[in-house]
Amino acid sequence: MRGSGRRYGAIAAAAVAVFSTGAAAPPPTVPPGPPGAFHAPAKAPAGSPVKAPVAASAKAPVADPAKTPVAVGYGGAVASVDADASAAGIEVLRRGGNAVDAAVAVAAALGVTEPYSAGIGGGGYLVHYDARSRTVHTVDGRETAPASADAGLLTENGAPLPFAEAMTSGRGVGTPGTPATWATALDAWGSKPLGELLAPAERLAREGFTVDATYRAQTAANEARFRDFPASAALFLPGGRLPEVGSVVRNPDLARTYATLGERGVGALYRGPIARDIVRTVRTPPVRAGADRVVRSGDLTERDLAAYRTVRRAPTETAYRGLRVLSMAPSSSGGTTVGEALNILESTDLSVASESRYLHRLIEASRIAFADRGRWVGDPAFERVPVRGLLSQRYADSRACLIRDDAVLRSPLAPGDPRDPVPCGTAGAAVPTAYEGENTTHLTVADRWGNVVAYTLTIESTGGSGITVPGRGFLLNNELTDFSFVPANPAVHDPNLPGPGKRPRSSISPTIVLDRHGLPVVALGSPGGATIVTTVLQTLTGFLDRELPLVDAIAAPRASQRNQADTELEPGLWNSPVRARLEALGHTFRQNPEIGAATAIQRLPGGRWLAAAETVRRGGGSAMVVRPGR
DSSP: OOOOOTHHHHHHHHHHHHTOSOOSSOOOSSOOOSTTOOOOOBOOOTTOSSOBOOOOOTTOOOOOTTOOSEEEEEEEEEEESOHHHHHHHHHHHHTTOOHHHHHHHHHHHHHHHOTTTOOTTSEEEEEEEETTTTEEEEEEEOOBOOTTOOTTTTEETTEEOOHHHHHSSSTTOOBOOHHHHHHHHHHHHOOSOHHHHHHHHHHHHHHOEEOOHHHHHHHHHHHHHHHTSHHHHHHHSGGGSOOOTTOEEOOHHHHHHHHHHHHHOTHHHHSSHHHHHHHHHHHSOOOOTTOOOOOOOOOOOHHHHHHOOOEEEOOEEEEETTEEEEEOOTTBSHHHHHHHHHHHHTTSOTTTSOHHHHHHHHHHHHHHHHHHHHHHOSOTTTSOOOHHHHTOHHHHHHHHTTOOTTOOOOSSOOOOOTTSOOTTOOOSSOOOOOOOOOOOEEEEEEETTSOEEEEEEEOSSTTTTSOBOTTTOOBOOOGGGGSOSSOSSTTSOOTTOOOTTOOOOBOOOOEEEEOTTSOEEEEEEOOSTTHHHHHHHHHHHHHHTSOOOHHHHHHSOOEEOSSSSSEEEOHHHHTSHHHHHHHHHTOOEEEOSOOOOOEEEEEOGGGOEEEEEOSSGGGOOEEEEEEEOO
């Protein structure tokens, strides 16, 4: 373990200095700008603990004015992408609920207002910090393949299905894990009954929420798919039209479904009428008469639903700069991939590196970690995943020696072997990174007792499968498309092929950082498919190493390298001088207009919390606290 963690004190001091006005929601240091707008550090005033940003373009789009991306105060905090969802969590905290209670309430509300990203038809991963024991625990609520699935699940005649056809089908639907995740977390750490926690979301579904520009844009992107499924069209295209910004959308079917779960428990989704409706929808997708879309059936059964179980897993843990970084173990690749990249970066003092050297090192560390992920990480019930080796400093050092300051690695890069590290060595052929849908949603919660939850939930692609369960008000996931359709490289064992009851590999990376006393420093996560890993990595290094205030670390323009030929850049980096300096080294880039949408919470001195979310991405996020204060 290198580093002393001494910079954390400066980070906390900076947060106090910036957010000491006592306002309920102080403005972010980084002003709103286009997604990933670049804000080069300007010279700070003498004695200033933070760097002053350069103003954004006057032509930049602005976030939803109803949302505030930063809040500081007491009694607990919530950060999510949606103001109604954050308010649901604050309501629970004010009524004496704890962080797990509030997380369930926020997640349920997101199933109403962010139905294309999350909901009870999907799954996710929850990381929980228990303040009393100062320990971190996790719940793997990933969807599972049907018991009948084999390695050819997503092929026909030996060839992989077109992604769009696999996505919009029963074939891509896995057994949902979200309701079971709620039950597992509440049984272990909750304090309130499920019905009470679902009440805000049930009310929101029944009374309606106001459509914003992001919701309308996501509906428009799915309009053709939704029109081919009558239940989806009726719910998301009321009156046969796209909903207008400012209009109110209601979901009485989902309100009734939530009421049923609140009264009977989440088992009502896994057995009985709701389960039968899910199975019928998957096995006989309800396609509009006359539609010419190819919609394959799936093989999900009532037995698959009844057999579903979450898994309580030990978190991954990485020592970084004297801090403990804890995250999600496989079946997610998030914890091992972020952790390996951090270990690779440990030997570089990123706090004094130039912007180009910082990004060069970040890109190369991510490239290497993704090369190893592709070869070694899958569902541990089916694969021998060398988690300890992937997270060892010895292995990271053996891989870090590949990085040079005057040259660029080329992708696809071959993996190493964490079981037998050889300096600068490789272990077989390269494994290209497969496509993952780039939607999902993340929420972060803290309570008055110091408990913290980082929870990422998903239905995979924006809009999931596009198929709504008739009469139940929720979309089904397409998570099984996160499996490799065929081996990524036929010459190398692929740990992510489908199998009976298998969980597809995920990139979800809910992360909690603890100090040497076992107290939380920061908790965070992001949506974005495989870009989740790079978003969390860049946000962590921006906050811990570059000493950016948390909201600035979230707002900073992002780069994402996932062992692919080109590194993706947001517009803020694409249009900045740093791009030319990196290209001169040999980097190649392509533009991605928006990468991720993080939320985070920071513990401040005196029992206060700072909640932070996006300033612009996905319309901006919503940070709230129970009781605003200095």
